[in-house]
Amino acid sequence: MPDGRIRQVAALVYRVKKQQTEILLITSRGTGRWVLPKGWPQVGKTFAHSAKAEAYEEAGARGDIAPFSVGVYRYEKHDMSEGECGDFVVDVFPMHFSHQEKNWPERGERRLEWVSVEECARRVEEPELKALIASFDPALVTLR
Template sequence: MIKQLPISVSGSRKYDVRSQFAALCYRIRKNKIQILLITSRGTRRWIVPKGWPMHGLTPAQTAAQEAWEEAGVRGQSDGRCLGIYSYSKETDENGHFPCLGMIFAVEVSSIADEYPEAGERERRWVSRKKAAKMVDEPELARILLDFDPRRPI
């Protein structure tokens, strides 16, 4: 396992940080990889859970925390970044701005019916191929399509 250091965002504002940490939540059923996608709150597009850096947490820990808050899943990440994808982020304060998402695999160990954003999002387990077709970002689609936790790095 790779040792990550916690980051510090003290003194920063959310809109100063133009990177987010994303969770590629997965499980293996009948020897097939399933990816969990959720809808965004605003546009209802299919996305992966992601969020701003959290003070005192590593990027992988932040991704796992976002997986809980946005998708209601708990799991572990080995801390390795699977890749980076770009997208346009919309905020009430700043409108649209470019953003990079660093994505971390989170092997799901439990799923809850009640979680912080349960009433705000839909979630769906799909194949890698289907997940790649459902998301809008081409770089994210490639990461989803190529993902295989059984393959050695």
């Protein structure tokens, strides 16, 4: 990444119940903060498919992922090895939830909760992510 930031991908896993949009939040393994499933772009996969893989690995979530990001947010990580600081930029891909697997790689390592868009925006820490979530509208997502 040209500006020195490290790129990651995240899945904004959503479902619509009784005209209410709900977003799946998980806790981070280190600090227990509420976050979206996220991780590294995988070799040979698009950013969207990498995000979809993270949703499965971290939350057991399956569904259709949008090929286009709905935005990015930045954060800094200070708990890296040898006091390194990491500057990250995260591409966020909406994923329409279809079902949850019974078992997945990180099952039992995180808490998972379905919350409203408003509650989701309240719980995450990063200001750009709060804004991205607050403005999220599933009607604007194209899954093709």
